[in-house]
Amino acid sequence: MCGRFTLIQIEKIPTRFNAQIIGEINLRKRYNISPNQPVPIVFQESPNKVEEMIWGLIPHWAEDPKIGNSLINARAESLLKKPAFKESFLRRRCLIPADGFYEWKKMEKEKIPYYIKMKNSSLFAFAGLYDIWKSPDGKLIKTFTIITTEPNDLVKEIHNRMPVILRREYEEIWVNKEESDIKKLQSLLAPYPAEEMEAYPVSKKVNNPSYDSEELIKPVKIYIIKKDQTSFDL
Helix, strand or coil: CCCCEEECCHHHHHHHCCCEECCCCCCCCEEEECCCCEEEEEECCCCCEEEEEEECCCCCCCCCHHHHHHCCEEEHHHCCCCHHHHHHHHHCEEEEEECEEEEEEEECCEEEEEEEEECCCCCEEEEEEEEEEECCCCCEEEEEEEEEECCCCCHHHCCCCEECECCHHHHHHHCCCCCCCHHHHHHCCCCCCHHHEEEEECCHHHHCCCCCCHHHHCCCEEEEEECCEEEEEC
8 A cells, every 4th residue: 555655856747747826725744644644646637736635535426525535545456336426436536646655564563654756856747536525514625545556566565555657758648637558557557666756664653644754764774683673863
């Protein structure tokens, strides 16, 4: 799964995605984006615009918005089988700008956080789905989920899933309102080439969703002291 990511180069979004920011968006650097937080999104309905949405998909037909807490990710292999995702896959696809993400590797009895990014530290886009839920008081709440797939050779050493990172030439296809070829869309949801990416262990402070600092993406050394204890060089 993908439960945390970074968006440090947020000011580059309009140029990188050829899209205009709509509404008020906080342009501060984000080092620890977590579920239920607002995130700038490029979406299918208006692919030349960027708008904030909340991470955790609430289907428009949902009675309880808390369902979004369990829909932060959508497996690429079952998008057409799940009622929460099928309609959005066909009509409401989106790009989630990011420049890195975190996954946790099991080592002995601990889980060690790793930061994973492009070797050139460039912005990229996760493939996602979005929906618009209307609350009882009439408020429209826009939410999204990140699609996951099998891990590439780099990520599989850390975790058994990874978020779908779209190749740049596929981004326009993904948010094209006229694109309805299901097989073509599914073919875009492949693991990103491992040779273009890198990963390294980082501080356990990332475990705290309220902690948001540049410190989180700095490499740390790990020492295996004994079978039941792992030490970090912070």
